[in-house]
Amino acid sequence: ADHVDTSNVTEVSDWACKRGATLTHCNEKFTEALELLQNHAELRNEASDYSRALAFRRASCVLKSLPFALTDVQQLIGYKDIGEHVRKVLADILDYGSSPEVEEIRNSEWFHKMKLFTNVFGVGPAIAKSWIDKGWQSIADVRLAGSINKDWRISWGLAFYEDLLTPVTMQEAEAFETLIRTEMKKISPLSIVTVTGGFRRGKSNGHDIDILMTHPDEGAETNILSKLMGALNKCDLVLKGYFTQNTFSSEMLSDDSKKGLRSHFDHFEKWIGICKFPKSFQTDRKLQSVRDSSETLPESAQQLSHYSRTIQHQDVLPSEHVNISADNTMSPCSKHTFKTDDKQKSLTLKRERTEMLEDSSPKSKRFKYEDLSEKEVISLANSDRNWTARRVDLIVSPYSQYYYALVGWTGSKHFNRDIRLYAQKVLGLRLTSHGLFDMKKGEALPASSEEEVFRHLQLPYRDPMERNC
Numbered sequence: 001a002d003h004v005d006t007s008n009v010t011e012v013s014d015w016a017c018k019r020g021a022t023l024t025h026c027n028e029k030f031t032e033a034l035e036l037l038q039n040h041a042e043l044r045n046e047a048s049d050y051s052r053a054l055a056f057r058r059a060s061c062v063l064k065s066l067p068f069a070l071t072d073v074q075q076l077i078g079y080k081d082i083g084e085h086v087r088k089v090l091a092d093i094l095d096y097g098s099s100p101e102v103e104e105i106r107n108s109e110w111f112h113k114m115k116l117f118t119n120v121f122g123v124g125p126a127i128a129k130s131w132i133d134k135g136w137q138s139i140a141d142v143r144l145a146g147s148i149n150k151d152w153r154i155s156w157g158l159a160f161y162e163d164l165l166t167p168v169t170m171q172e173a174e175a176f177e178t179l180i181r182t183e184m185k186k187i188s189p190l191s192i193v194t195v196t197g198g199f200r201r202g203k204s205n206g207h208d209i210d211i212l213m214t215h216p217d218e219g220a221e222t223n224i225l226s227k228l229m230g231a232l233n234k235c236d237l238v239l240k241g242y243f244t245q246n247t248f249s250s251e252m253l254s255d256d257s258k259k260g261l262r263s264h265f266d267h268f269e270k271w272i273g274i275c276k277f278p279k280s281f282q283t284d285r286k287l288q289s290v291r292d293s294s295e296t297l298p299e300s301a302q303q304l305s306h307y308s309r310t311i312q313h314q315d316v317l318p319s320e321h322v323n324i325s326a327d328n329t330m331s332p333c334s335k336h337t338f339k340t341d342d343k344q345k346s347l348t349l350k351r352e353r354t355e356m357l358e359d360s361s362p363k364s365k366r367f368k369y370e371d372l373s374e375k376e377v378i379s380l381a382n383s384d385r386n387w388t389a390r391r392v393d394l395i396v397s398p399y400s401q402y403y404y405a406l407v408g409w410t411g412s413k414h415f416n417r418d419i420r421l422y423a424q425k426v427l428g429l430r431l432t433s434h435g436l437f438d439m440k441k442g443e444a445l446p447a448s449s450e451e452e453v454f455r456h457l458q459l460p461y462r463d464p465m466e467r468n469c
């Protein structure tokens, strides 16, 4: 320990958003332990646990950004996010190969049950604790208890527990993205569709798929989501979800005390729910298998076979309407990149007129599975099916807020937390998914690229792949 290299200590910033962190790094053994401690603190969810959880996450972020594998805790001298507790955990791992504190949690029954239960869609630490207090040990125990709640998310989450626990693969995400893009092009040819969340940061799987949408004409984005959901419902891909309206208003900027901008939740129009992903999404991006077997499949799959043709057809065309390149970076937003022909436009108009007529019919039931009883949801889950239930987040942003929304919905969660705190502490500005605001002047700083967002923040640009802290 006499010759520990501490030469890089001063070069490393206190801010995770300045350092950046990639998905893979050379200190996984340590960050895995620290994130388990973070996870444990979050699940305990008592008075001081939030700040403890945050401390573990901050320390984990430091280790992710180290350019070398840790061999001695002395190498961490000078890092403000490494406290006594963390130092002890790391020293134990370095000296004995593991930390007793971490291993105790890893083997704790309480921790296992809490993880098991909070993995149910709609279940947080409080509900998970109440289930443990009832003596329930497993998902089977909870299911046996029958109707236990009024929250549809929990009923659906329990019925489709196994489906929703299986990670969404990159292939499924790509297949779904292609489908959304195809539908959106029909609804509104100029619309922009981007997969955000973990997949945009380069993760190969995730607990859900997050898709952000916008339209280059401000205001034109307002009705695309309900139309898209209508289209998905027609293909029998919608299971259950809920809409939230856009509740953002510029009035929030003039009054610092308004709760609106303080909340870490944003105010975009969105649909959060569960969709059907045909099994073919997992194996074939172009849905070949669905097309090949469409004769023997039910109606929904036949509709999907229509997609497979559309998608394959489009794959051989230059994709001039799509202004998002394969690596998901945005091209400049000049209008000429959004070429559309008149034929397409008149088709869109025709379609919209038809839809308006359809819309005037009684709206008793919007989506096929919306009103299923708990029993019906369970039998749907237990039926012989050729699809998997998947968590989907669809978000719509006005174009003027789009690049801030993109940063916000790309994450990671901790990257957002850090960059927002940095904006506040260092620049005195408020950063949200809606924009960057000077609250004193009541001004917003507009951005027309992610790079511009980072420039406004006086930060070096970080590629989504480097936002994995």
Ligand code: GTP
Binding pocket: 196, 197, 198, 199, 203, 205, 206, 207, 208, 209, 210, 264, 265, 266, 408, 409, 410, 411, 412, 413, 416, 433
């Ligand atoms: P996996 O889905 O597990 O792969 O991870 P993920 O990083 O995609 O997480 P998640 O889908 O939960 O969220 C994606 C990003 O959107 C994260 O950076 C979140 O912080 C952010 N996010 C999630 N919900 C909200 C929300 O209500 N408002 C805002 N502004 N951001 C959100």
Ligand code: MN
Binding pocket: 197, 198, 199, 206, 207, 208, 209, 210
């Ligand atoms: Mn996600």
Ligand code: MN
Binding pocket: 197, 208, 209, 210, 393
């Ligand atoms: Mn999400």
